[in-house]
Amino acid sequence: MATPSLPLLDVQGxxxxxxxxxxxxxxxxTVQPGEVLGYLGPNGSGKTTTIRMLCGLIKPTEGTASILGIDVTRNPEAVKPHIGYMSQKFALYDDLTVLENLQFYAGVYDVPRSEEAGRIGEVLRMAGLENRTNAFTRELSGGWRQRLALGCALIHKPPxxxxxxxTSGVDPVARREFWDLIYELASGGTTIFITTHYMDEAEHCTRVAFMYRSKLLALDTPAGLKSTYLKGAAWDLATTPLLETVELLSGTEGIAQASLHGDRAHVIVKPGEWTPESLTEKLTGSGITVQSVETVESTLEDVFTLLAHSS
Ligand SMILES: Nc1ncnc2c1ncn2[C@@H]1O[C@H](COP(=O)(O)OP(=O)(O)O)[C@@H](O)[C@H]1O
Ligand SMILES: [Mg+2]
Known part of the structure; x- marks a missing residue:
């Protein structure tokens, strides 16, 4: 029997x-080695504060966190070599070149002098920055800055x-390319904890955690979240008039959310509260013509909507 591997990250209370x-x-x-954990939640839900505690930058009021068995609170310095952190406002030095920024961070992270050139070379290749080593950082576009920031956070090869x-504020193409980089890192064995508010990005994570008003509401694989919380609960309705349908259902008990999706009304129904028949009857009773009610594949956004409404 395979022994379960020790969590890389263990967070308790x-x-x-x-x-x-x-x-x-x-x-x-907990996070297992090699996972890409997506940490999702609206602004102010506590994502950055969580990361800052996990990196040993601020102390928890209660609870513990350990990385590779090392207690982050008691021993933040011992954790430092094992983690890389690209913060929301990552500090790149605009007046330094790409190479100089990497050299600076190699110093910050105590990369041994004998390994520095080799590591910088690897990071430049990984980030596709080989042809920009002497460019001033202020001249880089958003997408390239982001790659350089990633390279700086990885200069000491943290697990x-x-x-x-x-990826916030980066154009869609650069976003896609950045995710390719993330997969590449993960397949090379780096464990990744990534916050985002882009739901489409969450679909690509090994597991997804939902933060809402400071609490962790759920954590599972994207498929697991959908089957646990949303079995058959996302419906698309073809009705006339459509806008009135959305308005009426938005204020209806047992409906977590109603919104316009193209020429359909997209509805998230709380489990057990409505059937297609009973909902059709209600709408018809309000003078709305219902052409069809179809169960559709749910998205993580649907799951989040339902969880947020039920919390
Ligand atoms: N140093 C601080 N002092 C007071 N309140 C803070 C501090 N840091 C964060 N907060 C508050 O904690 C909440 C969560 O913030 P944050 O973790 O940054 O959320 P997120 O990263 O999910 O947007 C916010 O309401 C924020 O204003
Ligand atoms: Mg934040």
């Missing part, structure tokens, strides 16, 4: 308060990488 406000509320989870909204 992690909590952070700022005065009376609880920014992260008893969050518990665990924290990325805090690395």
């Amino acid at each position: 992690l909590t952070r308060r700022f005065g009376d406000f609880t920014a992260v509320d008893h969050v518990t989870f 665990l990488l924290f990325l805090d909204e690395p």
